[in-house]
Amino acid sequence: MxxxxxxxxxxxxxxxxxxxxxxxxxxxxxxxxxxxxxxxxxxxxxxxxxxxxxxxxxxxxxxxxxxxxxxxxxxxxxxxxxxxxxxxRVNNRNKQRKRGFRFEKKWLRDDECGNIVAISLSLGVDYDVLRKIKTCANNLNSWSKSRSYDFSEEITYRRDQMKTLIDAPPTAENIGVMRKIDHEIDELELREEEYWA
Known part of the structure; x- marks a missing residue:
């Protein structure tokens, strides 16, 4: 072209x-x-x-x-x-497995994680050890969902924007927006890398 x-x-x-x-x-x-x-x-x-x-x-x-x-x-x-x-793949009948608890290393950087563990393990005598651990896992999962930032969702959103702009006429405005989105993706990838380090 x-x-x-x-x-x-x-x-x-x-x-x-x-x-x-x-x-x-x-x-x-x-x-x-x-x-x-x-x-x-x-x-x-x-x-x-x-x-x-x-x-x-x-x-x-x-x-x-x-x-x-x-x-x-x-x-x-x-x-x-x-x-x-x-x-x-016409029919994907595989049931989605429920993901088990997984402790995330990134949580150790947040003092709130220690507080959740301490509170969960100090529950009264009505709670046996397994019940305390299960409660702790549930509390950590809930806390993590409320605190975490979904970098992949943001990056995917910007990549979708980029796909739309690639199909659009190559005007100065569109190319400027593409460069801005490119910069935003770089920033998000850097933040995500720092988050998981």
Whole structure:
């Protein structure tokens, strides 16, 4: 989309190599372009440069595989996500297992965690040790849910915004918003890393 006319001999050479190696391009879902010069308006050029090529034998084993072009970040190229599947998942009847209690290392940084443990373990004689531990686990889980910040939800929300903007016209405003969102994702990833350290 836009830019100089590509030399046809280069395109033909690539296609010949793909044919000689008996490769096929996997089905792409989502935005079709994988590269952009990140310029505004009429100067914006987008191309489908990056491909996921497979042999026929591989495709026969995994016929429902697909490719998704993810949102570009800090690069002119969009990352490619390949989902490898033998068959379509029509009915997922697996019941979701209830997750057992898991003590999180990050809780040790908060004094409130120690208070919850102390209060739970100091319950009266009516509570045996197992009941105190179960009460402590429930109290810690409730406390954690009220205190934790869901970085992945925020990052996913911003990536979705980025996907919408990639599909939009490359105006100065849209590119400016994309750079702002890119910066926000960097900040969230840094905060998440510090949170789990």
């Amino acid at each position: 836009g830019g100089n006319i590509t030399q046809q001999s280069l395109i033909d050479g690539f296609r010949d190599a793909v044919d000689k190696c008996k490769l096929r391009d996997l089905h792409v879902e989502g935005y079709r372009f994988t590269w952009s010069n990140n310029r505004e308006g009429g100067e914006n050029i987008q191309e489908h440069l990056d491909h996921a090529l497979v042999f026929d034998l591989w495709f026969e084993k995994f016929p429902c595989s697909k490719v998704e072009h993810l949102s570009r970040r800090k690069s002119n190229h969009a990352p490619i996500n390949i989902t490898i599947q033998k068959q379509l």
